[in-house]
Amino acid sequence: MEQNILEIKNLSKLFGPNTEQGVRLLEQGYNKERLAKEKGITVGVNQMSLSVNKGEIFVIMGLSGSGKSTLVRMLNRLIEPTSGEILLHGKDLLKMNKAQLREVRRKHITMVFQKFALFPHRTVLQNVEYGLEIQKVNKEERKQKAMQALELVGLKGWENKYPDQLSGGMQQRVGLARALANDPEILLMDEAFSALDPLIRRDMQDELIELQEKMKKTIIFITHDLDEALRLGDRIALMKDGALVQLGTPEEMLTQPANGYVERFIEDVDLSKVITASRVMRRPETVTLDRGPRVALQLMRERGISNLFVIDRGKRLLGVITAEDAAKALKAGQGLQDILITDGPKVSQDTLLGDLFEVTSSAKVPLAVVEDDGKLLGVIVRGAVLGALAGGLSDEVSDLEVKEHE
Amino acid sequence: MNNIPKIPIEAWVDRLVDWMDTTFGGFFDSLSTIIEFIVNLFSNLFLLPHPLLFIAILSVLAFLIGRWPLTLFTAIGFLLIDNLGYWTETMNTLGLVITSGLISILFGIPIGIWSAYSKATHRIVFPLLDFMQTMPAFVYLLPAVTFFSLGVVPGVIASVIFAIPPTIRLTTLGIQQVSGELAEAADAFGSTSWQKLFKVELPLAMPTMMTGVNQTIMLSLSMVVIASMIGAQGIGATVYRAVTQLKIGQGFEAGLAVVILAIVLDRFTQGLFKTKKRGD
Numbered sequence: 001m002e003q004n005i006l007e008i009k010n011l012s013k014l015f016g017p018n019t020e021q022g023v024r025l026l027e028q029g030y031n032k033e034r035l036a037k038e039k040g041i042t043v044g045v046n047q048m049s050l051s052v053n054k055g056e057i058f059v060i061m062g063l064s065g066s067g068k069s070t071l072v073r074m075l076n077r078l079i080e081p082t083s084g085e086i087l088l089h090g091k092d093l094l095k096m097n098k099a100q101l102r103e104v105r106r107k108h109i110t111m112v113f114q115k116f117a118l119f120p121h122r123t124v125l126q127n128v129e130y131g132l133e134i135q136k137v138n139k140e141e142r143k144q145k146a147m148q149a150l151e152l153v154g155l156k157g158w159e160n161k162y163p164d165q166l167s168g169g170m171q172q173r174v175g176l177a178r179a180l181a182n183d184p185e186i187l188l189m190d191e192a193f194s195a196l197d198p199l200i201r202r203d204m205q206d207e208l209i210e211l212q213e214k215m216k217k218t219i220i221f222i223t224h225d226l227d228e229a230l231r232l233g234d235r236i237a238l239m240k241d242g243a244l245v246q247l248g249t250p251e252e253m254l255t256q257p258a259n260g261y262v263e264r265f266i267e268d269v270d271l272s273k274v275i276t277a278s279r280v281m282r283r284p285e286t287v288t289l290d291r292g293p294r295v296a297l298q299l300m301r302e303r304g305i306s307n308l309f310v311i312d313r314g315k316r317l318l319g320v321i322t323a324e325d326a327a328k329a330l331k332a333g334q335g336l337q338d339i340l341i342t343d344g345p346k347v348s349q350d351t352l353l354g355d356l357f358e359v360t361s362s363a364k365v366p367l368a369v370v371e372d373d374g375k376l377l378g379v380i381v382r383g384a385v386l387g388a389l390a391g392g393l394s395d396e397v398s399d400l401e402v403k404e405h406e
Numbered sequence: 407m408n409n410i411p412k413i414p415i416e417a418w419v420d421r422l423v424d425w426m427d428t429t430f431g432g433f434f435d436s437l438s439t440i441i442e443f444i445v446n447l448f449s450n451l452f453l454l455p456h457p458l459l460f461i462a463i464l465s466v467l468a469f470l471i472g473r474w475p476l477t478l479f480t481a482i483g484f485l486l487i488d489n490l491g492y493w494t495e496t497m498n499t500l501g502l503v504i505t506s507g508l509i510s511i512l513f514g515i516p517i518g519i520w521s522a523y524s525k526a527t528h529r530i531v532f533p534l535l536d537f538m539q540t541m542p543a544f545v546y547l548l549p550a551v552t553f554f555s556l557g558v559v560p561g562v563i564a565s566v567i568f569a570i571p572p573t574i575r576l577t578t579l580g581i582q583q584v585s586g587e588l589a590e591a592a593d594a595f596g597s598t599s600w601q602k603l604f605k606v607e608l609p610l611a612m613p614t615m616m617t618g619v620n621q622t623i624m625l626s627l628s629m630v631v632i633a634s635m636i637g638a639q640g641i642g643a644t645v646y647r648a649v650t651q652l653k654i655g656q657g658f659e660a661g662l663a664v665v666i667l668a669i670v671l672d673r674f675t676q677g678l679f680k681t682k683k684r685g686d
Contacts, residue, residue: 078590105596117591121609131595134605182595 005218006075006186007051011084013044013070013242023083032241044070046242047084052186057212057219059233061226067242068222072190075220076109077101088186106135110179114191116171118163124150124174125159131182142181149177152211169200176208180215189221193228205231226265230254230274238262250274271388272354277347280356280388281369281378286311289318289336293329296321296336307365309376310340316374320344320365346370349377356385423549434553441505441559449501457488464670471677479673483666492641492663499630499640500667502558506565506626511619514570518577518615519603528578535571543568543632551636561633569625576618580611620675627668641667 014022014035022041032043045067052058062068073079075086077093086093088108096104110131118127126133128149132142150156153173163171172192179187193201205228212219223229229236230250238245238253238261246258254274257263286309287296296308300323308326310318318340325339344365347356351369360367360382367380427434452460461484468480487496521528546567550560584607592602608615630642641663648657 073590076594078593102596102598105594111591111594113587113591115587117585117587119588119591119606119610130605134595134597134601178595188594 003054004051005054005089006220007085007087007090008075009049009085009087011048011071011074011086012046012082013067013074013079014041014082015044016041019082043067043242044079045074045081048239048242048244050237050244050247052218052220053235054185054218055216056234057208057221057232059221059223059229059236060239061223061229061233061236062239063224066239068224068239069190070242071239072188072220072222075186075188076105076111078111106131106182108184109186109188110182110184111188111190112172112175112179112192114194116163116168116175116195118171118174118178120163122162123159124155124161124163124166127163127174128159128177128181130178135182145183146177146181149181150174152180152214153177153207167200168196169204172196172204176211180217184217186218186220189219191222191224194223194225201228208232226269227273230269238265251276251279255279272357273352275353275388276349277351277353277356277369277380278349278378280353280384281349281380282384284309284368284376284379286315286376287321287336288312289340291336293326293334293336293339297323297326297330300326309368309379310336311376315376317346317368317370317376318342320368322365341365344368347380348372353385353388356380360385423552427552430553438554438559441509441562442557444508445501445505445558445562447501448504449498452497452500453494457484457493461485461488467674468670472673476673476677480670483670487663487666490659490663492644492660495639495641495644495660496663496667499627499642499664502562502565502630502633502638502640503623503627503667503671506562506569506629507619507623509562509566510570510573510622510626513566514573514618514622515577515615518574518618519581519608521574522578522581531574535574538567539571543629547632547636556637558633558638560636561629561638564633564636565626565629568629569622572618572621572625573615574618576621577611577615580614580618581607583614584610616675620672623671623675624668627664627671630664 012023012026014026016022017040019041022035022039022043025035025039026043026047030038032046035041035043048071060068060071070079074081075093077086081094084094088104093101093104119130122130125143125146128146129142132145137145147156147159150159153176155170155173155177158166158170163174166174172195175192193204196204208219209232221229221232223232230253233250235247235249236253237247240261246253246262248256251274253262254266254269254271257266285299285303285305287299289310289312300306300308306324307320307322309320312318319342321336321339321341325341326336328334329336329339344367345359345363346368347359347370349369349371356367360380368376369378369380370376455463461481464484465477465481468477487493517527517531521531543564547560547564550563554560554563588606588610589602592606597605630638630640631645632642634640634642634646641660644660645657645664648654648660
């Protein structure tokens with residue numbers, strides 16, 4: 001479904017003498033340290049391969065010196081790669097001549113910089129117009145497009161100010177507007193929010209997510225901040241020493257860390273803000289409405305549980321029944337519809353753990369996870385939420401919680 | 407040590423100068439004609455209106471550039487020069503200074519840009535600039551006279567050699583000072599090299615470059631007395647004559663005229679670039 005827009009294959013950047021020989025040695029299995037010691041070659045990026053899907057926010061994360069900034073600068077050839085391929089819609093950027101590369105930079109890939117890199121001698125509007133101006137777009141059109149971009153980032157009315165008259169957050173909005181004015185397919189954001197103070201940073205992250213809903217650009221976002229990566233990223237690539245350590249969704253990174261390095265990296269993460277309902281939900285025990293209380297009680301006894309979800313033939317959730325009510329109904333000769341609790345708590349599978357906790361702690365019956373059309377997906381018991389928060393997400397832990405629930 | 411014969415640098419230089427004179431004589435002649443034409447053009451232009459009219463024009467310019475203080479200083483200063491009777495000489499000097507200033511800018515800025523872009527050029531040009539600035543000015547008056555004979559032209563050439571370094575140096579510095587991230591931003595949006603130079607680097611380097619241009623004009627003014635020794639007419643010649651004839655009073659008057667001219671030129675060039683920057 002998702003088509004990949006940008007793909008890199010075996011991309012390397014080496015610094016120092018005789019870098020081509022260095023690439024061959026890397027391929028032969030030399031590691032970074034050996035290459036530095038024996039040949040005096042520094043490896044910036046080491047044979048990276050990955051592909052970015054259209055419309056996603058792809059986060060490249062790593063500590064300083066991990067090669068992430070070098071990598072992103074190779075994507076528009078601000079830094080010339082030593083070897084490898086960069087395929088934009090299948091066309092290799094490295095085989096392009098200067099004019100073709102300029103076209104790519106003008107129409108397809110634009111960039112937002114860490115320290116904003118606004119031109120101080122130009123007004124906000126002139127800054128945003130820059131990309132169009134150098135393409136010789138006529139004045140009215142470029143003004144119109146620039147104003148649109150400024151409006152999008154909420155800076156209408158500031159167009160005649162100079163960058164130094166704006167706060168940091170506003171300056172970076174200008175940076176963003178400048179990158180958007182060209183209507184690129186891909187936006188490279190190099191530590192774009194790192195220079196901002198934490199509160200402004202949060203706001204900018206929220207706004208970026210909101211903007212992305214409207215624009216559906218492909219965004220490649222570089223950061224050293226795990227929280228930022230988890231908030232923004234549809235997928236995250238974690239880099240270390242110029243190489244890819246792990247690539248996956250935020251949840252995959254947290255729940256299945258590829259190795260000790262990733263584990264240490266994610267150690268301090270507040271899981272409640274990352275893990276979603278779909279991760280902690282279990283298979284629901286269900287019964288259809290046409291069965292009687294006797295069947296329901298039997299099912300509960302067999303499974304060792306105290307309540308059941310009632311669904312229709314389309315697996316849509318109708319409500320929940322408890323064992324206690326079922327027993328009473330059996331005596332009174334009532335049907336399941338008479339004891340059905342229809343106002344039980346429901347959440348979507350994207351609900352964050354932190355929000356689940358509140359719901360489960362106040363609810364009498366287990367939490368149902370449903371799709372938008374009402375189809376039942378799973379059940380969340382309180383113990384599972386606590387267990388996940390405590391960091392244990394393995395299956396054994398989930399099983400333990402079932403017993404606890406009994 | 408005494409076994410080593412004297413290295414004949416003197417003979418080499420003499421021979422080189424002779425060879426250049428015979429080989430490029432024609433070229434030097436036409437260059438001489440052009441420079442002389444420009445100097446005369448400016449001098450005559452400045453001498454064309456009545457001194458009072460020219461002072462009025464300058465005062466208006468001064469007001470536009472530096473408001474009242476500069477206006478008053480310019481008007482009173484130039485009226486004094488006229489009153490003392492050095493008007494023609496001062497205008498001749500102004501013509502010479504403007505000409506050498508323009509030539510310095512015309513060559514200095516492109517050389518400065520080139521040095522900023524090319525390490526090799528930088529490595530050749532900058533030591534040469536040190537050489538030009540430290541070599542006593544009198545020394546290169548000699549070859550200037552050899553190639554261009556006496557008069558105003560060798561004066562202009564000597565002034566340019568002496569005065570061009572700040573323009574080159576500060577142009578290079580100004581461009582190198584443009585932050586890497588801004589240059590990167592210009593590239594990232596697909597600028598051609600020329601677009602990057604003219605839309606980003608030069609505008610940002612402008613204040614630094616203009617300091618260089620200001621220095622260049624000041625230095626070429628400081629050469630007027632020396633230039634007068636090889637026959638350049640103007641206020642410098644008056645100073646020189648006064649010194650050789652021990653006319654202290656006249657020397658002071660002429661010196662005063664140079665100082666007034668220097669201050670006005672300095673404030674004009676500084677102020678001009680500041681207003682220009684604001685207008686951008």
